[in-house]
Amino acid sequence: MIEAFQNIFKIPELKKRVLFSLAMLAVYRVGCHIPTPGIDSIALSHFFKQAQGTLLGLFDMFSGGALERLTVFALGIMPYISSSIIFQLLTVVVPAIEKLSKEGEAGRKKIIQYTRYGTVVLSVVQGLGISIGLESMRGPAGELVVPVPGWSFRIMTVITLTAGTAFIMWLGEQMSEKGIGNGISLIIFAGIVARIPTALLNSMRLIKSGQLSLFVILLVVALMFFVIAAIVFVERGQRRLPIHYAKRVVGLKTFSAQTSHLPLKVNMAGVIPPIFASSIIMFPATIGNFINIPWVQTAAKSLTPGNMVYNIFFVAFIIFFCYFYTAVTFNPIDVAENVKRHGGYIPGVRPGKETSDYIDKVLTKLTFAGAIYISLVCVLPSILIGKFNLPFYFGGTALLIAVGVGMDTVAQIESHLITRSYDGFMKGVKIKGRR
Template identity: 35%
Template sequence: MIETFRNAWRVPELRKKLLFTFFIIIIYRVGGTVPVPYLDSVALSAWFEQSASSGDFFSYLNVLSGGNFSKATLLALSVSPYINAQIIIQLLTYALPPLERLQKEGPEGRKKLNKITKYASLAIAIFQAWAYYLTMKKAGACVYTEGFSKIFAEIVIIACFTAGASLTIWLGDEINEKGIGNGISMLLFAGIIARGPSAVIGLFDYMKTGEAKNIILVIAILVVFILMIGFIIFMNEAERRIPIQYAKRVVGRKQYGGQNTFIPIKIAMSGVMPIIFAMAFMSLPSTLKMFIEPKSGSFYDHFLHWFEYTHPFYACLYFVLIIGFNYFYVSMQYNPLEIANNLRQNNGGIPGIRPGRPTSDYLKKVLSKITLVGAVFLGIIAIFPIIFTSITKMNIAMGGTSILIVVSVALETARTMESQMMMRHHKGFLE
């Protein structure tokens, strides 16, 4: 990866794109330090440390925003409204025929879908900004709480959060057009990386106590994280290659086909999306607890206790949901029947498998096995930090998800740079 970056830096066109991407990331990080008016950041930080450090929805939003959410800055909502809008529109694409037709119309249809996604993200941003304002008001972090000043402050706070979310989407689009990699993914990557130094400092502070147990624990955490990075890289690069053979056909004096190729199926093809789906679902009960305080000893109180991230039920249900959402997400991406029909129309087939329905059944069988392996991989990455946290009492419950996002974005960016360098060389040969 370092060699890829070095080679890309030597190419003038790619160097300009890399510098532009870094410039946008700097703007994004600076925007994350701009405070929103009429808020007491000290009171908000104190409340967040007490209430939102237990794996709830706010902790998830804080991970996506790179720590801006807990500080209530201009970019507190960050990429979360756009990610939620993408998930919703993607699900509706398979439920609503008009959206499905747009998806099949090629680049023009995808442009319209992207515009619809942006409008949906704006609506979600307004709702999240309003909900966040109510939460801060309950936490005593709002300066004005009565009269006209309260109404004006509410409008300003919601407008600032919504504008910050819209600015994040615009910055991501600029990276897509003039930079390297996927814009939203790069901003998400930058936000998580920015929290790295504080996490390292926290580990060093933990070692300063001088206790041998703490020193061994910190070393164990570092070793586990290094092994986890290697495991994620291995699984991200792993794929199953299904051999494809095209029949020979003669047209006039020319012969077409007769070549052998393969269909690559990634083991971790769904990326981090199943974890985000499951995390959003599992965080709902603990998030509701912030708005509706249950009576001690009541059924609702015991029910919410099961959804605390240190409870064994939480880890088991979280693992099962990740597997289920992984199958659901893969089923939306791959259609074995469509692949089988395309192969038959192009005189292609899998050696030893009859074309048509048998090919479709074979692809379903292979896809089911690969999806299970990928789902178990995601589940292990997600719940291992939770188990480690419950044993050591150190809050690294979001660590696995953060590492998965960082490694996935880094690998995807490296592949993008390699493909652009290859295209540049091919263009030079043609000229």
Template identity: 45%
Template sequence: MKKLFTTLSNIWKIEDLRVRITNTLLFLLIYRIGSFVVLPGVNAAQISSETNKEGLLGLLNMFAGGSFSRSSIFALGVMPYISASIVVQLLGIAVPYFAKLQKEGESGRNKINQWTRYLTIGITVLQAIGYLRSQITEPGSKIIDEPMFTIVNTFVLTAGTLFVMWLGEKITDKGIGNGISLIIMVGIIATLPSAFGNEFNNRVNSGGLITFIVEIVALILVVMFTILIVQGTRKIAVQYAKRIVGNKQYGGVRQYIPLKVNAAGVMPIIFAQALMFIPATIPQFFPNLSTNSVLMALVDYNSWAHNLLFAVLIILFTYFYTAITVNPNQMADDMKKNGGFIPGVKPGKTTADYIDDVISKITLPGSIFLAIIAIIPALAATVGVSGPFSRFFGGTSLIILVGVVLDTLQQIESHLLMRHYDGLMKTGRIKGRSAVPAATGTVPPAI
């Protein structure tokens, strides 16, 4: 306990760190206040508070901190920006123009960010129209007549998403941690107290307090397991040749390239969830298929068929996303230009093949573990854990929470160590997701 108070005191003594943490808390407070501001022309009393649909819509509501179900001005949150970031990142693989921008340093990143903002506006407008027409449908929920209701609130939702995106950029610039990731994390955490309280009340009322304690222990174990996956790395030793410049010697030291066991992060789960949402939409266009047993099994989020297909898609997307984000050829070329080599491996193509082989070997267990984490919420719901609380047992939300917390703590620890204070831990140092090799030549995911 004394160590904790000493660390907090050291954090408060560093003016720059104190200002950054204060700015971050203020920006996040603004976001949370805005998430309770209802759209103009919406009768909040007529809006159902249970927009807790399973699948993608339930996930979006969690990411938005409940704004989605409250018809808030921040109902769409930062998800349009995340979608735009993913599209631009994929364009960097398929379109030479964007691939060239990724290699132009700061100026290229600025142009990519500009393109991402433009695409965010387009995606937000489409999602806003779809949201207004599909989610605000209760009788008496619209005070303003159409089409003015849709026109006004399309502008409001678009402006709300752009404002949240601006808040995220300000947190990154003047706060601590990645702003977009912190906003998503705050949205997820906002739903935790109510989910925890409901689960506790249900267990106490049914005389299952011991069961609730077992659930908490299981949740802690799953969090520890997730941390191992997020932190897991395979280090490749790199030796740099000695160079004499004037009277000084450069190089001649051994460094390591840390290859992540889960280099794709949470992206495979997001891609797989988007595809798994397709079976639920097919009956809306083909009503005669609504009784198809295979289709209904895929729609049931607790069925073995759904979770098996979900796990297979995650494994496939993990390989796909790792292949497009980690470039062994670029790593080998950068290593060769800087006079580095892997002991026992020839520079050039042989090095690239060696790195590619290592990535392939560590991606398999990483993808399997990621698939296990993704289907744990369904397993938890099967054994009786309530839906909202079961989402914290794994899946996208847990991986985001673990990754963002580790990244933020890593930045705080860097400020402490830079000013010769002790770190946050007595032994070892916190390693966040941002600790990726500079030679990868990749653009990190937004979340």
């Protein structure tokens, strides 16, 4: 591994890209500690301790604790992700956007520009909602989180949070262009990983005080390594459908018969299903914190991570969104038409409708397997961590994102090294799909 890191710094371009990404992440982490004006940080911290397991806790995880401190980066990159997902779904629903997505690089740039505008609009709406909500929040002693409420505070908060999100969006795009890896993904990764040292320190304190046994910690660490290994194995997993291309003549060129494959990932939907499922289920728990009615708060508590009701709904929503998102992003009919247009066919399957039906059948089975895998990864750790009463929550959604981003970044570094005749970053390991 030391030799691999030395190889990175032997390539000037790769060294520059890695250092640039690290510098941008450092800027992001500094911004996560710059507070928004007009907030009583102590009262806000006490309020967020009561909001663990709600939608606020989920957003705080993605922002690396910036929402809990209400810093200038409190909204994080979530408005940009939400805007991207909205436009991705609109590509299927709105014909004009679908046509734009098929216009190549120019169309892609247009959609990215619309995504930026959507990010700003969502940031303004969320910033206004947060500012109004903060004015009604109180600390444990009844002190106001916002000492001087009013429209001046709301406008200042909206401007600050929107500017922070726009700056993070710019950071992510700069990292993707001039750094290594996907900038937006690395920002989310940094926000998740930034909470690990605090969690480890809290665990050490509980071990020293005797509230937590060393055996339980070792057991959970072993579980984490097992889950990470399972994520790496499945995320690399593919079902490769063989495609044969017959000998054909195009103009004056003759192309010989070729054999290729269509890779279908086991987890086609990625981390979108657990994020959507968590957001929908945690919404009632978040609303319940603001409604002082006993039965409402009881119902809200049953929909927090670790409860059986939450887990049942969570698994059901994950399966639904796995099928829904896969159906939106992958169209077997278009794939079958493209294969037919280029003179290809799947052995034993007729081109056209039979090919699309066959791909759809295989994809349905893979999606079910992927949905079960995501459900196990997301639910099992939360059950065990809740059972052992650990002082931190590092659930499957965070693990899926962190491991996925790590694999993607390592694969990009690997490709840079191999193209320049250096040994790979991971010796003896190929970051390729597994049959």
